[in-house]
Amino acid sequence: MNEQTLSMRLERVAAHVPAGARLADIGSDHGYLPVALMRRGVIASAVAGEVALTPFHSAERTVRESGQDLRITVRLANGLAAIEPEDGITAISICGMGGETIRDILDSGKAHLSGQERLILQPNGGEQPLRQWLMDNGYRILCEELLRENRFDYEIIVAERAAPVLYTAEELYFGPLQMQARSPAFLLKWQRILRHKQQTLTHFARARQAVPEAKLQEIARQARWITELLA
Ligand SMILES: C[S@@+](CC[C@H](N)C(=O)[O-])C[C@H]1O[C@@H](n2cnc3c(N)ncnc32)[C@H](O)[C@@H]1O
Numbered sequence: 691m692n693e694q695t696l697s698m699r700l701e702r703v704a705a706h707v708p709a710g711a712r713l714a715d716i717g718s719d720h721g722y723l724p725v726a727l728m729r730r731g732v733i734a735s736a737v738a739g740e741v742a743l744t745p746f747h748s749a750e751r752t753v754r755e756s757g758q759d760l761r762i763t764v765r766l767a768n769g770l771a772a773i774e775p776e777d778g779i780t781a782i783s784i785c786g787m788g789g790e791t792i793r794d795i796l797d798s799g800k801a802h803l804s805g806q807e808r809l810i811l812q813p814n815g816g817e818q819p820l821r822q823w824l825m826d827n828g829y830r831i832l833c834e835e836l837l838r839e840n841r842f843d844y845e846i847i848v849a850e851r852a853a854p855v856l857y858t859a860e861e862l863y864f865g866p867l868q869m870q871a872r873s874p875a876f877l878l879k880w881q882r883i884l885r886h887k888q889q890t891l892t893h894f895a896r897a898r899q900a901v902p903e904a905k906l907q908e909i910a911r912q913a914r915w916i917t918e919l920l921a
Contacts, residue, residue, distance in 0.1 A: 696726050699812065699844045702835055703785055706810045706848045710734050711781040714773050714807075716795060717741070721749030721764065723783060725756045736762045737779065739772025770799025781808045789816025793823040800827075805851045808832075812846045820847065821862045830855045834867040836875045843879045860915055869919070877920065884916040 691697045696704060700723050707713055711733045715724045718738035727733045738753065740746040746766045753762045765772040773779050782803075784792045792813050796803075809829065813820050824831060830852035837844050845865065857866050868876050887909055894901045894909075 692722060694726065694729065696722060698837060698839045700726075700785065702837055702844075702846055703783055703810055703812050704732070706808075706833065706846065707732060707781050707783065708808060711808075712736070712777060712779050714739060714770070714777065714779045714782045716769060716772060716782060716784045717787055718749050718764070719745040719786070721752040721762070723785070724762050725752050725758055728758045728761055729756065733781075734761070735777070737772055737774075737777055738762060738764045739767050739769070740764070741766070741768045769795035770802035773799075773802040779804075779807055781810060783810045783812075785810075785812035786814060789813035789818070789820035791816075793820045796823060796827075807850075809849045810846065811849070812844060814842075814844070817845050817847070817865065818863050821857065821865065824849050825855065825857050825862065828852070828854055831857075831866055834865045834871075836865075836868060836873065836879060838875055838879075843875075860919075863912070863915060864919060880916050880919060884913060884920065887913040887916065 691700070704723060704727055707727055709732055713724055713727065713733045713736040715721070715736060716739045718724065718740055721738045724733070724736035724738050728736060738749045740749055743766070746764065749764045753759055753764055784795060792811055811820065821831065824847070828851050829849040831847060831849050833848040835846040847865070861869060864880070890909055891913060894906055
């Protein structure tokens, strides 16, 4: 992967960035996503935010070598603090981190959100708490994708501020749009997770040490939801 050939995962994220967007890519690491989108003429400008020094320098290098430094600004900053009001950001991508980390970045950076930005989020696990945050903060999920690359399942969640929407507990767990679409990749993912949960429950039943009842109940409830989903 480089700034010309993105991974399939980042390629699908790129597909959700609107033409002409002013993008903030938070946790940009190498900076491949904003540079690829700028090279393709998709975006008007970008901010690449990074909290850690080594990836920050890596993003700086990618941007400098691409000759895009006038349109892409690389900033060393924690989460949405990379965004300044004059950037006029219209889309934010936060990819390749746990869903809880993405949620925390959004929650602690609320002051940097105008509410007009499209959020393009690619959590590695922790999708349920992330969807919960979106619902609690007035975001509607516009699109959800699931793809498998290098034996990992990746989800992409695209959301915008809209009239309040209420998702059920199951919708927050599985993804409201994915539940409707029931794609082959989605069903295969949940078959794999169900097998894993059933193994965990069998293991707990045999374990000598007591497992907290609440944890047991939570896993049993999730296994029931998945069984119903796949029925
Ligand atoms: C696994 S990389 C993902 C890089 C790229 N977004 C992608 O999807 O390929 C996660 C990056 O997020 C950065 N990161 C984690 N927490 C962050 C935060 N609060 N603010 C900015 N960057 C953060 C890490 O330093 C790391 O470079």
